[in-house]
Amino acid sequence: MMDLQVETSLETLETPCLLINGELVDQNIQIMANIAKKNHVQLRPHAKTHKLPRIALQQMAAGAVGITVAKVAEAEVMAAGGVNNIFIAYPLVTERKIERAIRLSERIELIVGVDSLAGAQRMEQTASRLGHSLQVRLEIDTGLRRTGVLYEQAAVLAAEIAQMPHLRLTGIYTFRGSLLAGKPTLDLAAAGHEEGTLMVQLAERLRAQDIAIADVSVGSTPTAAYAAEVAGITEVRPGTYVFHDRMQARFGVCGIEDCAGSVLVTIVSRPSADLAIVDGGSKTFATDVQPGTDPLQLRGFGHVIGHADALLVRLTEEHGMVELGPIAQAAGLQVGDQLRIIPNHICSTVNLHNSVVLYRGNALERLPVLARGMLE
Structure with a gap:
C-alpha cells in the first residue's frame, strides 16, 4: 500500500485513473454478507473483481468463509497477503500448476476445481508422487457451455474421482450467470432458482451413489441472492458485487x-x-x-x-x-x-490498471492491484 503524497484531492489525480469509493465498498460487502447469513449459506466471493488481498480480508472479516480465484498465481498472491482459505475454481491440468497448488495447500486451506477424467488423473498422479492429497470440487456445466462436465455425465465422472486415493471430492460447483432455460435473461429470480435446483438435485443423486458431497457452490452477482434461497445450496460465489458496475445496475442488482x-x-x-x-x-x-x-x-x-x-x-x-x-x-x-x-464491466477494467485510488471522503490512498495479470 502506498499513500498518495502529492495528490490531495480527486481533482489533482493524473488521468486516466481508477477510483474506488471505500464507503460504497463497505456497504456492498455488508449487503451480500447479510444475504448469505439470512439464507444460511456460506459466502465465498470471487476475487477476480478487486484482485486485492486487503479487500478479500475485509470480505472475510464481514463473514465470508474464504475467497474464490481462477488462477494458481492469484491464489499465491492472496495467500501471501494473509488470505488462508481459497478455492481455485478452474481446472488444473498441467503438472507444474498442480505442484504449485499442492505446495500452497500445505500452508492454507485450499480447494481446486476439476472437470474431466484426464485432469483428475493428472492431479492424482502428481499428488501421489508428492505424497499429498488435494481437496477438489467437480465443476458442472449447467448451460453456459464453458468449463464443466456435462450435467448428464457428472455422476459417472464423480464416481471415478471419488475412487482416487489422493483426491478428496467434497463438493460440486457451477457458474451459470444469468441464464434461464439455456438463454440469457433478466429474470434473475427464476434463473437463480433454476441454477440452485439443478445443482441440489445433482448433489442428491451423487449422495445416493454414496459419494459424500458436502458443498454445493453456485451463484454469480446477479443470481446469488436467489440461488441462495434454494434449500440444499451451501455456498455462493459472487464477485462483482463488491464494486458493482453498469452491467449490474442494468440487471437491477444495484442502483x-x-x-x-x-x-x-x-x-x-x-x-x-x-x-x-x-x-x-x-x-x-x-x-x-x-x-x-x-x-x-x-x-x-x-x-x-x-x-x-x-x-x-x-x-x-x-x-x-x-x-x-x-x-x-x-x-x-x-x-x-x-x-x-x-x-x-468493472472486473476486466480493474485488470487493466496497475493501481486503484481508494478514497473515503478526503482521504486518498493508492493501492497496487497485486493480482493483476496473474494469468498462470
Missing part, C-alpha cells in the same frame, strides 16, 4: 449510485459541440461487455456520472469518444475538464 468503481478521465479534445474526447480508451475501459447484446442491451461503454445524456460510445486504444446530448452540451464542458465514468 447506479451503488457502483463503487469509476474511471476518472480528462477531456483532451472538443472537436464538435456534440463530441468530447477523453484520455481513456480500450487500454482503460474493458470492452468484453459489448453494447447492444442480450440480455442487457446496454448503450455505449460506460455511464458518465452527472451528465444524463452523455455516452461513451466508442473506444480506440488511447481515446474515448463521448457523445454529448443537449443537456451535456449546455453544461459547457471544456478541454481540461474531468469526467467520471462507470464502466460496463
